[in-house]
Amino acid sequence: xxxxxxxxxxxxxxxxxxxxxxxxxxxxxxxxxxxxxxxxxxxxxxxxxxxxxxxxxxxxxxxxxxxxxxxxxxxxxxxxxxxxxxxxxxxxxxxxxxxxxxxxxxxxxxxxx
Numbered sequence: 001x002x003x004x005x006x007x008x009x010x011x012x013x014x015x016x017x018x019x020x021x022x023x024x025x026x027x028x029x030x031x032x033x034x035x036x037x038x039x040x041x042x043x044x045x046x047x048x049x050x051x052x053x054x055x056x057x058x059x060x061x062x063x064x065x066x067x068x069x070x071x072x073x074x075x076x077x078x079x080x081x082x083x084x085x086x087x088x089x090x091x092x093x094x095x096x097x098x099x100x101x102x103x104x105x106x107x108x109x110x111x112x113x
Contacts, residue, residue, distance in 0.1 A: 003039050003107040008081040010074045012088065014095040015057070016045060017067040025091060029072045032087050039076040039107060046070065051096065075102060 018025035026043045033041040046069035048058040057067050074081065081099065088097055 003076065004104050006078070007075055007102050007104045008078045009100045009102045010076075010081050010084070011098045011100075012072040012092060012095060013051065013097075014070055014072070014092065015051075015067040016070045018070075018094065020091045025095075026070045026072050028091055029088070032091075033074050033084065036080075036084050036087070038074055038080060038084060041072060041074045044071045044073065052094070075104065075107075 012026075012029055014025050016024065016026070020028040023031075030041045030043060048056065049069035050056045051069070057069060074084070076084075085097075
């Protein structure tokens with residue numbers, strides 16, 4: 001797959017303890033993005049943050065928290081990202097979902113074997 005030019009970045013902010021059944025929510029989102037054929041997805045674990053609960057979660061040793069913030073980032077063409085949004089409605093019950101316009105300079109996937 002080749003992706004260059006105008007695209008959308010979808011970012012889903014959740015807690016690492018959030019689950020769908022017994023599967024971590026971030027993992028479920030990545031697997032759904034893969035099944036949908038999106039260009040790629042990455043999960044980033046935060047070291048500190050808070051959300052709607054207003055409770056600060058941190059990785060600092062004196063205030064150890066297991067529910068650290070996690071961001072799942074997906075970049076693809078706008079139409080493909082928009083088509084994926086209903087899947088997030090099925091699994092994200094708490095969190096923040098953002099969409100931003102981005103300009104992809106270069107993305108070249110590996111050739112399929």
